[in-house]
Amino acid sequence: MKHTLSVMVENEPGVLSRVAGLFSGRGFNIESLNVAPTLEKGVSLMTIVAHGDESIIEQIVKQLRKLVPVITVKDFTEIKAVEREMVLLKVNAEDSKRAEILRITDIFRCKVVDVSIDELTIECTGDSGKIKAIVNLLSRFGIKEIARTGNVALKRAMQID
Amino acid sequence: MELTGAQILLKCLEEEGVDVVFGFPGGAVIDIYDAIPNSSIEHILVRHEQGAIHAADGYARATGKAGVCLVTSGPGATNTVTGIATAYMDSIPVVIFTGQVPTPLIGNDAFQEVDIVGITRSCTKHNYLVQDVRDLARTVKQAFYLARTGRPGPVLVDLPKDVVNQKCTFDYPESISLRSYNPHLKPHIGQIRKVAGLIRNAERPLIYSGGGVISSKSHEELRWLAREMKIPVTSTLMGLGAYPGDDEELWLGMLGMHGTYSANMAVHNCDLLLAVGARFDDRVTGKISEFAPYATIVHIDVDPTSIQKNVSVHVPLVADCKSALSALQKELKAVKDEVNWQRKHEQWLEQIAEWGRLHPLNYIDDEEKIKPQYVVEKIYEITKGDAIVCTEVGQNQMWAAQFYKVKEPNTFLTSGGLGTMGYGFPAAMGAQRAFPDKLVVNIAGDGSIQMNIQEMMTVVCNKLPVKIVILNNGYLGMVRQWQELFYKKNYCSTCMEAQPDFVRLAEAYGAAGYRITEKKDVEKVLREAFAVDKPVIVDVRVAQEENVYPMVPAGASLTEMLLV
Numbered sequence: 001m002k003h004t005l006s007v008m009v010e011n012e013p014g015v016l017s018r019v020a021g022l023f024s025g026r027g028f029n030i031e032s033l034n035v036a037p038t039l040e041k042g043v044s045l046m047t048i049v050a051h052g053d054e055s056i057i058e059q060i061v062k063q064l065r066k067l068v069p070v071i072t073v074k075d076f077t078e079i080k081a082v083e084r085e086m087v088l089l090k091v092n093a094e095d096s097k098r099a100e101i102l103r104i105t106d107i108f109r110c111k112v113v114d115v116s117i118d119e120l121t122i123e124c125t126g127d128s129g130k131i132k133a134i135v136n137l138l139s140r141f142g143i144k145e146i147a148r149t150g151n152v153a154l155k156r157a158m159q160i161d
Numbered sequence: 162m163e164l165t166g167a168q169i170l171l172k173c174l175e176e177e178g179v180d181v182v183f184g185f186p187g188g189a190v191i192d193i194y195d196a197i198p199n200s201s202i203e204h205i206l207v208r209h210e211q212g213a214i215h216a217a218d219g220y221a222r223a224t225g226k227a228g229v230c231l232v233t234s235g236p237g238a239t240n241t242v243t244g245i246a247t248a249y250m251d252s253i254p255v256v257i258f259t260g261q262v263p264t265p266l267i268g269n270d271a272f273q274e275v276d277i278v279g280i281t282r283s284c285t286k287h288n289y290l291v292q293d294v295r296d297l298a299r300t301v302k303q304a305f306y307l308a309r310t311g312r313p314g315p316v317l318v319d320l321p322k323d324v325v326n327q328k329c330t331f332d333y334p335e336s337i338s339l340r341s342y343n344p345h346l347k348p349h350i351g352q353i354r355k356v357a358g359l360i361r362n363a364e365r366p367l368i369y370s371g372g373g374v375i376s377s378k379s380h381e382e383l384r385w386l387a388r389e390m391k392i393p394v395t396s397t398l399m400g401l402g403a404y405p406g407d408d409e410e411l412w413l414g415m416l417g418m419h420g421t422y423s424a425n426m427a428v429h430n431c432d433l434l435l436a437v438g439a440r441f442d443d444r445v446t447g448k449i450s451e452f453a454p455y456a457t458i459v460h461i462d463v464d465p466t467s468i469q470k471n472v473s474v475h476v477p478l479v480a481d482c483k484s485a486l487s488a489l490q491k492e493l494k495a496v497k498d499e500v501n502w503q504r505k506h507e508q509w510l511e512q513i514a515e516w517g518r519l520h521p522l523n524y525i526d527d528e529e530k531i532k533p534q535y536v537v538e539k540i541y542e543i544t545k546g547d548a549i550v551c552t553e554v555g556q557n558q559m560w561a562a563q564f565y566k567v568k569e570p571n572t573f574l575t576s577g578g579l580g581t582m583g584y585g586f587p588a589a590m591g592a593q594r595a596f597p598d599k600l601v602v603n604i605a606g607d608g609s610i611q612m613n614i615q616e617m618m619t620v621v622c623n624k625l626p627v628k629i630v631i632l633n634n635g636y637l638g639m640v641r642q643w644q645e646l647f648y649k650k651n652y653c654s655t656c657m658e659a660q661p662d663f664v665r666l667a668e669a670y671g672a673a674g675y676r677i678t679e680k681k682d683v684e685k686v687l688r689e690a691f692a693v694d695k696p697v698i699v700d701v702r703v704a705q706e707e708n709v710y711p712m713v714p715a716g717a718s719l720t721e722m723l724l725v
Binding site for chain 1: 278279282283286287290307339340341342464465466469470473
């Protein structure tokens with residue numbers, strides 16, 4: 001099962017490779033990893049999406065906590081969270097297709113961030129399902145390039161079922 | 162007053178109570194070496210950096226203190242990697258200082274540059290590259306703190322040459338607190354009560370103790386629990402000595418692949434298994450799905466990652482073994498006299514004794530050939546079990562573990578997790594430095610002793626009278642045993658056809674050398690060798706194709722033992 005882990009780390013040299021090395025060294029699967037500084041100086045937040053059964057995820061969480069520069073680890077599978085990722089898609093867009101592409105972009109509340117004679121670059125934000133859907137829909141026009149962030153996530157303020 | 166980084170480093174070591182450093186100099190650490198004579202630190206010059214790290218490890222295991230190793234950049238640093246991994250697998254507190262090229266050159270493939278922090282990231286508890294002399298003292302303090310606390314382990318500090326030369330005022334932090342590092346030491350009292358309840362109700366309890374009991378110095382608490390509640394004890398290789406090996410009533414010997422019949426049968430049949438400071442290694446459990454099938458398993462360990470890693474346990478208890486066992490003791494003291502434990506466990510203990518009688522730890526002795534087990538028994542008799550014994554890895558190690566009845570913690574030093582051939586001799590060197598007046602014996606094989614034989618010069622030069630007993634069977638015996646049993650005797654590359662003359666080798670280094678070829682000479686010559694006041698090699702020509710039994714084939718259940 002897929003788990004989104006939110007990992008607060010001391011932003012010191014080598015911390016990324018400690019985390020990445022833990023996954024590769026112990027044979028854990030990592031789907032995406034996103035790192036960026038937080039508001040607190042010297043602290044970064046990593047959002048890791050990993051696969052595995054319960055016992056593997058338990059080991060991943062424990063092993064992450066064991067790393068000295070790791071401050072906290074939260075598993076957002078047990079907590080309600082907002083999760084988003086972003087994708088940039090460069091799509092073939094000759095005149096005949098352009099209107100249809102723009103309509104899809106509109107439905108998905110995406111933004112066109114770059115235009116040329118026969119291409120559109122579209123920015124789309126959403127959870128992984130939405131990203132999958134738009135990639136799917138636009139692929140028939142021919143996606144020339146794709147750049148995706150990993151997942152980022154925050155705990156929801158109200159934990160309502 | 163401002164001090165150089167080198168001076169600061171040595172001051173830090175003094176503050177940490179370090180009296181000896183094992184090392185080897187080089188360009189990147191020459192400034193540190195320049196400052197050593199003006200400090201109280203003794204430096205022992207090894208002949209290879211692997212010797213330095215194992216010696217620091219042996220020193221740490223024998224004393225329970227942190228061992229320290231100092232080497233130069235590049236090859237000096239990479240030569241310590243095996244030793245670092247050895248210490249990491251066995252949770253031994255060692256602090257390694259490596260030289261590094263000057264910071265402006267880092268990343269330029271400079272002479273003798275390696276990214277040792279990158280290389281050792283997965284085999285250290287933590288490691289540091291110090292980039293500013295003002296961070297040095299705090300980093301060293303943290304390194305020792307991390308190495309010693311929680312689940313101990315090796316910590317490496319990489320010191321660029323320019324940092325060591327920069328100056329700043331020396332201010333040693335009194336204490337350290339890291340918000341991201343808080344070892345869980347105190348046990349959960351609810352869990353403790355649960356365990357106490359389980360002990361009260363168990364009919365067939367068994368203690369399975371590991372290296373954690375030794376590193377947390379909780380052998381007294383463990384002994385109390387076993388003796389007062391009449392609970393039999395088995396142990397991992399790493400845990401030998403926590404419970405006295407000469408206690409015939411409750412001690413079952415080691416468990417696992419080369420464990421005793423009674424220990425493995427007891428694990429299989431117990432209804433309560435108390436795992437204390439052990440981590441359910443595959444060499445211990447055999448086939449996981451058939452491990453302790455009837456038992457409620459309690460697992461006490463300071464490292465949460467050890468719990469539920471290999472075996473799913475019923476009562477996890479994350480805590481330092483000492484505080485957990487003390488809390489358990491407190492809880493049990495209240496009810497201790499309500500139960501006649503001897504009577505409660507009589508049937509169980511009788512069953513265990515029966516297994517012991519059925520298949521005791523044994524070997525078929527020979528009139529003429531010297532059996533390696535016989536040699537280990539003689540070492541035990543002569544030393545009365547009071548020596549510090551180190552082992553290499555392989556058959557020598559298993560025979561030592563089986564036939565030398567380790568009585569006290571910190572007196573049996575062996576590479577358990579990593580299984581590092583070449584560990585025993587330099588570790589013995591470190592232990593001998595820590596205890597100059599104690600008899601330190603390295604039980605070796607003819608294969609592994611050659612992996613760090615160069616340290617003969619170090620022990621001779623530093624008057625460390627380590628006694629090396631080579632169980633010389635002319636084979637890489639453990640691999641040969643596997644080839645015999647599972648590979649149709651295809652003895653590929655395990656026969657040591659060509660060997661040095663170990664006696665003359667010892668003499669060439671200025672040590673004493675003995676050879677034993679006749680069984681009748683074993684005791685006499687060993688006694689003589691142990692009485693010599695300098696390093697000794699005793700080359701004992703033992704039966705060549707002797708196997709270690711019992712043996713649980715890899716992947717088999719603990720009850721499927723091959724016996725003598």
